[in-house]
Amino acid sequence: MSYRIKLEQFEGPLDLLLHLVVKSEMDIYDIQIAQITAQYLDYLSLMKAHQLDVAGEFLVMAATLLHIKSRTLLPASPRDEENDEGVDPRAELVQRLLEYRRYKEGAEKLEAYPQLNRDVFIRPEQSMQEEGPSEAVPADLNDSPVSLFELVEALRRVLQDKPPPAPHTIISSPWSVEQGMRLLRRRLNGEEYVSFEQCFSGVTGRSEVIVVFIAMLELVKLGQLRLVQLNPQGTIYLYPQPELHSDRCVAALAPHSCEEL
């Protein structure tokens, strides 16, 4: 290899092609496709010789170059001329290179601008500054710089922190709410009142507690139970109402209600 190219300095196939065109002092509007294809393929074999991974994009470009080369070599068929009106097979490539060159130049110009935290600095957060209470939500939403990306990132965080779902996280209670209601009826039978805690005595398992609690709320809703709290933070008492043991209600419940009662 007579020319030395610093390997890995190209951002992609367009970057490499542009480099080859400039180096060969070619007119970008009139690329010598055979010559540039040969140089391009040489470079790829150089990369392989250095055991560098040749990214797929480089290979796609090689195929594109070979295809253009073959089309420039073939005499245009009469049908082609009718359809394409003799479009230069290099046209798209040339336009992509021109466009790429513009953005590369733009990037170089931007790179030369004074950059924050590289060339210029603003006031840092003051270590002694007292901070106001951090509100959950900003006062002025329109100024709050939250991007959709951050929203999605937040969701990702929530899901990532979640342990993989294990069978035990699925609430598959052996009890139904009806059974919970039966349990409460049994506990309250003949009592004037029962404390909240007493209702749950002997109820083991999180899901069972939840079922009993839901049953309690259902009974309150049906007007069969009253919850009374005498003092703030004090004990809550359940007062059974006459309807609790009425036949009508029992009958309306699950058909197997007799088994346990």
Added chain:
Amino acid sequence: MPDLKARIEALLFASDQPLRFDRLLSLLEADTESLRNALQQLQHEYYHPGRGIVLQEVAGGFQLRTRPEYAPWVLKLTRSRALRLSRAATETLAVVAYRQPITRAEVEYLRGVDSGGVLRALMEKQLVRCVGKKDVPGRPLLYGTGQKFLELFGLKGLSDLPQLSEFAGDEDLALSMELDFDHAE
């Protein structure tokens, strides 16, 4: 060093705490005499009724500070500063946005922490609203995003909300996430 004063000014401006004389000395590689002169000159220039900042000797060092008489305006500024949505708020909003309609219990299951306060704050800002009741015992409230949510993120509608998989560079992760999500319920 003709621009010693300018260098001191740049350093004091960029520092998050008072800078001691010897620290400035070593940073600027100046001699004691010129540094003292330059500091005095700078202090003198700042000590001028037309200025909003002063160069103060404080805690054994030098620091630029706003003038006390402008404290009311500075306070107004910092109070009205656009606070960012807190992490908790952003997380809760994300869960509600993507899983609506959702109950508070479901939000808390996904986040693993109590979310009542954050939900309330988000509702006050109309980012989240109540959209109904879930048809299960207890009929818990269902939450969804409100009008302000779309405005804040510049969305035409909820269908404009990007999915996890749509963001560049994390296709594999996104897929496994979507699956996890369905297990949560």
Added chain:
Amino acid sequence: MPDLKARIEALLFASDQPLRFDRLLSLLEADTESLRNALQQLQHEYYHPGRGIVLQEVAGGFQLRTRPEYAPWVLKLTRSRALRLSRAATETLAVVAYRQPITRAEVEYLRGVDSGGVLRALMEKQLVRCVGKKDVPGRPLLYGTGQKFLELFGLKGLSDLPQLSEFAGDEDLALSMELDFDHAE
């Protein structure tokens, strides 16, 4: 208001982000004309070789920043390494900045390489953000630059971007690109 200039200086000094003209206006309860004059005067005073700070118009607001020539000393002070964007990042940022709103597929067509990872990194730095969805089948996300991009390069706005060289056939290209993308997506 005789000390309007001083108040502006105090506010700019105390702010952690560029302050917009209308924000200053409401904070200071000044009239447009005097505020504009005071700002100009202040900018003029800072624009002086003996100063270490400049008053710059950036990202639609005003901000005090150290002068670029004093970067080596500030870096020594903060003991931090200068923040550098990789070439791939700068190139991708340039494509997004000049062509926004743009889809990931379009970025990749223009750069000729996969750009998912770079786009993601730029979004994490808030230099690039999602600005909507393209109205074509599949509704791909559209990317644009954010406020932080303007702040990073000290640009007043997008119209402040460096001028790109023109070339013949520009319009044809735009057309052919549109067609290509409809196939690609």
